[in-house]
Amino acid sequence: MENNNLQxxxxxxxxxxxxxxxAGSAIGLGNIWKFPYITxxxxxxxxxxxxxxxxxxxxxxVMLSEFLIGRRAQKNAIDSxxxxxxxxxxxxxxxxxxxxxxVILSFYGVVAGWTLHYVFLSIANKFVGNTPDQLGAMFGxxxxxxxxxxFWQVIFxxxxxxxxxxxxxxxxxxxxxxxxxxxxVVILILDVRAVTLPGxxxxxxxxxxxxxxxxxxxxxxxxxxxxxxxxxxxMGTMITYGSYIGKKENLGETxxxxxxxxxxxxxxxxxxxxxxxxxxxxxxxxxPSLVFITLPNVxxxxxxxxxxxxxFFLLLAVAALTSSVSILEVIVAYFTENLGWSRHKATWLATxxxxxxxxxxxxxxxxxxxxxxxxxGGIMHMFGFxxxxxxxxxxxxxxxxxxxxxxxxxxxxxxxVKDEVSDSGALSVPWYGLFKILTRYVAPVLIVVTFIxxxxxxx
Ligand code: PHE
Numbered sequence: 227m228e229n230n231n232l233q234x235x236x237x238x239x240x241x242x243x244x245x246x247x248x249a250g251s252a253i254g255l256g257n258i259w260k261f262p263y264i265t266x267x268x269x270x271x272x273x274x275x276x277x278x279x280x281x282x283x284x285x286x287x288v289m290l291s292e293f294l295i296g297r298r299a300q301k302n303a304i305d306s307x308x309x310x311x312x313x314x315x316x317x318x319x320x321x322x323x324x325x326x327x328x329v330i331l332s333f334y335g336v337v338a339g340w341t342l343h344y345v346f347l348s349i350a351n352k353f354v355g356n357t358p359d360q361l362g363a364m365f366g367x368x369x370x371x372x373x374x375x376x377f378w379q380v381i382f383x384x385x386x387x388x389x390x391x392x393x394x395x396x397x398x399x400x401x402x403x404x405x406x407x408x409x410x411v412v413i414l415i416l417d418v419r420a421v422t423l424p425g426x427x428x429x430x431x432x433x434x435x436x437x438x439x440x441x442x443x444x445x446x447x448x449x450x451x452x453x454x455x456x457x458x459x460x461m462g463t464m465i466t467y468g469s470y471i472g473k474k475e476n477l478g479e480t481x482x483x484x485x486x487x488x489x490x491x492x493x494x495x496x497x498x499x500x501x502x503x504x505x506x507x508x509x510x511x512x513x514p515s516l517v518f519i520t521l522p523n524v525x526x527x528x529x530x531x532x533x534x535x536x537x538f539f540l541l542l543a544v545a546a547l548t549s550s551v552s553i554l555e556v557i558v559a560y561f562t563e564n565l566g567w568s569r570h571k572a573t574w575l576a577t578x579x580x581x582x583x584x585x586x587x588x589x590x591x592x593x594x595x596x597x598x599x600x601x602x603g604g605i606m607h608m609f610g611f612x613x614x615x616x617x618x619x620x621x622x623x624x625x626x627x628x629x630x631x632x633x634x635x636x637x638x639x640x641x642x643v644k645d646e647v648s649d650s651g652a653l654s655v656p657w658y659g660l661f662k663i664l665t666r667y668v669a670p671v672l673i674v675v676t677f678i679x680x681x682x683x684x685x
Pocket of ligand 1: 459
């Protein structure tokens with residue numbers, strides 16, 4: 227059945243449903259693919275500490291802010307701003323999120339496609355008997371191939387569209403509740419194997435012994451951007467999900483639980499990967515390939531590795547799916563509620579357009595490499611366009627987060643904010659004052675300082 231304006235908003239059926247869906251959005255490739263490789267690129271423990279600082283001081287209050295904006299307005303990300311502050315440019319924040327959603331989903335589908343290919347390689351038992359170098363070459367063979375990554379990307383994007391067309395409740399809630407805890411179990415088992423590898427301690431030192439001289443301005447920007455990326459913040463995902471949360475739920479508690487679950491999975495993924503990186507002589511700064519060339523070595527070195535490899539990549543693909551769905555939902559909610567498009571039309575048009583952009587990015591990973599002349603004689607190398615889009619998202623999300631934070635801190639009526647945070651006044655919230663300080667001053671200042679620092683290199 228079409229979900230259009232005449233029907234009540236689809237919602238989540240239970241408390242666990244909300245947490246499952248929001249955690250399902252947060253936990254994804256960001257935790258298991260992106261977090262380890264940027265940690266490797268920017269030097270390890272010091273980067274992680276700064277990342278955790280961003281999560282606690284900026285991420286958590288922004289998540290609560292997004293939830294309360296959505297629940298108050300009962301609208302999609304763009305219309306929420308129009309409802310809460312009519313006749314003002316604040317709705318542009320929602321548009322920024324719309325752009326970020328397109329940017330992110332385009333590369334997200336490509337990486338999720340690699341994951342599907344690795345499910346296939348695991349089932350076909352292709353890792354066994356290969357040296358670390360050969361496993362590296364196997365990944366290189368995938369991304370260097372023009373069509374194979376696009377084939378899997380198209381399948382993944384089709385699955386994403388399929389879940390969206392199933393509606394919010396049936397589509398998202400059902401899968402997440404069972405599969406995310408299972409993913410956690412598989413990662414824990416990988417952790418045990420990884421830390422008992424000969425030479426594992428170098429990886430643990432890399433993860434837990436901070437060397438602050440390695441933390442660069444670029445690394446700080448990346449940590450900030452990734453805090454938003456990993457928690458699905460700054461582009462209206464959690465605004466959209468907040469609009470589906472029932473009035474009786476406690477938003478602060480939900481935000482805290484999602485944040486803890488997301489951060490725990492990222493750290494546990496790091497513990498599975500870095501000991502292996504050092505044990506098998508993989509380059510920590512290998513970039514987006516890191517997980518794909520490291521973990522097959524671990525599977526080769528553990529009893530039941532065949533089964534664990536299949537389970538791991540399959541569950542990672544599912545985790546990616548519950549995230550990609552939440553990105554596409556931002557776009558579809560807007561098209562259906564604002565432009566009056568049918569859910570089918572909105573879903574398919576968005577999916578096709580974004581898949582096309584992503585396919586182009588995928589080709590720039592090895593197949594095509596032309597130079598694009600820019601205004602005033604600048605040149606943009608198409609090779610690396612994929613990485614460039616990832617960096618773009620690291621800039622767009624904190625900007626979105628800045629405006630969301632300011633909106634809750636200064637623009638929304640204090641009474642409305644209080645009402646949402648305290649669940650219609652049902653309980654008093656001792657930390658309300660702290661929340662206001664974080665949204666008004668701390669989060670905005672830290673975001674702006676990180677940007678200035680990146681441009682001028684102060685720290
Ligand atoms: N949080 C998701 C992940 O870590 C990605 C995501 C970003 C989802 C932004 C929604 C919005 O994989």
